[in-house]
Amino acid sequence: MPDLLGYPRSDGRKGIRNVTVVVYMVECAHVVATAIASPYADDEVHVIGFGGCYPSPYAHHMLEQLCTHPNVGAALLISLGCEGFNRERLASTIAASGRPVNVLVIQEAGGTRATVAAGRDWLASTRASLAAAERVPMAISELVVGTICGGSDGTSGITANPAVGRVFDRLVAAGGTAIFEETGELVGCEGHMSARAVTPELGRQIESRVGKAADYYSKMGHGSFAPGNAEGGLSTIEEKSLGAYAKSGSGPIHGVITPAQVPPTPGLYLLDVVPEGDPRWGFPNINDNAEIAELIACGSHIILFTTGRGSVVGSAISPVVKVCANPQTYARMSEDMDVNAGRMLTGDGTLDEVADELFDVTLATAAGQPTASEGLGHREFVLTYKSSEPAGPSCLPTLSLSVR
Amino acid sequence: MLIAAALLRAGETVTGPDGPLTVIQEVELGHKVAAGAIATGQKVIRFGMPIGSATQDIVAGEWVHTHNLKSDYIRTFDHRGGEDDA
Numbered sequence: 001m002p003d004l005l006g007y008p009r010s011d012g013r014k015g016i017r018n019v020t021v022v023v024y025m026v027e028c029a030h031v032v033a034t035a036i037a038s039p040y041a042d043d044e045v046h047v048i049g050f051g052g053c054y055p056s057p058y059a060h061h062m063l064e065q066l067c068t069h070p071n072v073g074a075a076l077l078i079s080l081g082c083e084g085f086n087r088e089r090l091a092s093t094i095a096a097s098g099r100p101v102n103v104l105v106i107q108e109a110g111g112t113r114a115t116v117a118a119g120r121d122w123l124a125s126t127r128a129s130l131a132a133a134e135r136v137p138m139a140i141s142e143l144v145v146g147t148i149c150g151g152s153d154g155t156s157g158i159t160a161n162p163a164v165g166r167v168f169d170r171l172v173a174a175g176g177t178a179i180f181e182e183t184g185e186l187v188g189c190e191g192h193m194s195a196r197a198v199t200p201e202l203g204r205q206i207e208s209r210v211g212k213a214a215d216y217y218s219k220m221g222h223g224s225f226a227p228g229n230a231e232g233g234l235s236t237i238e239e240k241s242l243g244a245y246a247k248s249g250s251g252p253i254h255g256v257i258t259p260a261q262v263p264p265t266p267g268l269y270l271l272d273v274v275p276e277g278d279p280r281w282g283f284p285n286i287n288d289n290a291e292i293a294e295l296i297a298c299g300s301h302i303i304l305f306t307t308g309r310g311s312v313v314g315s316a317i318s319p320v321v322k323v324c325a326n327p328q329t330y331a332r333m334s335e336d337m338d339v340n341a342g343r344m345l346t347g348d349g350t351l352d353e354v355a356d357e358l359f360d361v362t363l364a365t366a367a368g369q370p371t372a373s374e375g376l377g378h379r380e381f382v383l384t385y386k387s388s389e390p391a392g393p394s395c396l397p398t399l400s401l402s403v404r
Numbered sequence: 405m406l407i408a409a410a411l412l413r414a415g416e417t418v419t420g421p422d423g424p425l426t427v428i429q430e431v432e433l434g435h436k437v438a439a440g441a442i443a444t445g446q447k448v449i450r451f452g453m454p455i456g457s458a459t460q461d462i463v464a465g466e467w468v469h470t471h472n473l474k475s476d477y478i479r480t481f482d483h484r485g486g487e488d489d490a
Contacts (some may be wrong), residue, residue: 153434154407154408154433154434154435154436155407155433155434157451158407187477187478188453188454188455188476188477189453192453214477214478217478218477218478222478222481223475223477223478223479223480223481225478225480225481227481230469230470230480230481232434233407233408233432233433233434233435233436233469234434235436235455235456235468235469235470235473235475235480236455236456236470236473236474236475236476236477236480237475237477237478237480238453238454238455238456238475238476238477239450239455239456242450242451242453242455308434326433326434327433328433345409345410345433346410
């Protein structure tokens with residue numbers, strides 16, 4: 001088992017990467033931000049941001065949590081100048097966390113070329129100072145791991161997803177934190193899931209939040225279900241849910257959180273990604289990366305991404321470990337995958353063996369080993385308009401109930 | 405419900421919970437085969453949990469998918485933008 005070393009942060013959390021984020025405050029600043037970061041394509045400089053010109057409390061909260069995420073060491077904010085995003089408030093939050101931060105306003109800096117030059121100068125000096133950052137010992141209990149499935153098929157629920165479930169059981173038993181998600185992809189599992197809640201009230205919350213998700217997606221006229229899911233053998237949302245649910249393992253569920261809400265104690269958490277009330281901003285998450293961004297904003301150091309059809313995405317900020325459920329997909333796309341869970345179907349391994357391999361890969365990733373998607377340069381990031389309210393006390397364990 | 409761990413050919417015999425089962429049509433990896441008969445309107449069970457209801461009578465060994473199974477929650481879309489004509 002590798003010894004973990006983490007970058008210490010002022011809030012007590014530790015990072016397994018030391019990323020500098022270049023953040024566009026509106027789409028109009030996106031190309032400039034990308035140009036600033038372009039010399040660092042193979043380095044830990046990632047572009048994130050928000051495209052909208054109108055203010056969004058959700059996007060602001062997301063970017064606050066992302067810019068002060070333990071895997072982030074510094075932030076450069078790129079503003080056009082006239083957009084609604086409160087750049088100064090975001091900058092002061094980042095500065096208060098002790099991280100180097102700078103704001104460049106394109107309209108004041110003199111346009112594209114001048115802003116790119118100023119941004120690259122700041123990046124060069126900041127990267128040099130981050131290179132000297134000392135790492136400190138980090139325990140498994142300090143790790144937060146999120147999971148998502150993307151491009152699921154009929155194999156996902158019998159290979160990769162249960163393997164993640166075993167890893168979650170081990171991680172939580174070791175005192176760590178595990179987050180599974182997408183209430184809209186747990187439709188049909190609410191009864192079983194609520195029985196795993198640590199309190200009856202939390203169980204009721206889980207049932208009502210999955211009910212809310214089913215209602216929300218029904219009003220949208222489309223479940224969280226893509227055509228590829230059906231081509232891969234999944235017939236209904238509840239069948240997809242049943243497979244997705246296996247990622248949560250078998251242990252007690254300690255709490256429910258909402259996007260950009262960091263779990264207060266270690267344990268197993270359900271991330272409820274569906275907004276309250278009637279649909280207002282569209283689908284809860286427009287694609288897998290919108291969901292990954294939310295898992296990361298909840299503090300996930302690593303994302304375990306299971307796929308049957310074959311996804312290639314990674315993410316800005318936190319490494320994505322790709323667990324391939326389908327042996328035929330693995331044969332076609334092995335370069336994009338970290339773990340071949342589909343070998344269970346070809347007689348080349350058991351669920352326990354795949355789970356052991358995935359646990360080892362997760363720790364090696366935490367110790368600094370690049371994942372397949374990191375190596376291939378995947379740095380996807382998606383953030384759109386949405387509303388989100390933090391889950392209240394009935395959803396969260398109190399410190400006295402914390403898992404040991 | 406049985407899940408194909410590899411491509412199954414029509415007429416192939418597999419081991420079901422109640423003994424040998426003849427697969428009626430070709431079934432791709434990850435797709436489902438009925439382990440027993442299911443009547444129209446009856447719940448379809450996978451790993452002990454209902455995954456929807458049968459929209460027509462299904463016999464043992466038959467491929468089960470969107471043509472004979474529908475969600476009890478939210479309808480399923482495919483690349484043609486709608487539910488299969490069942």
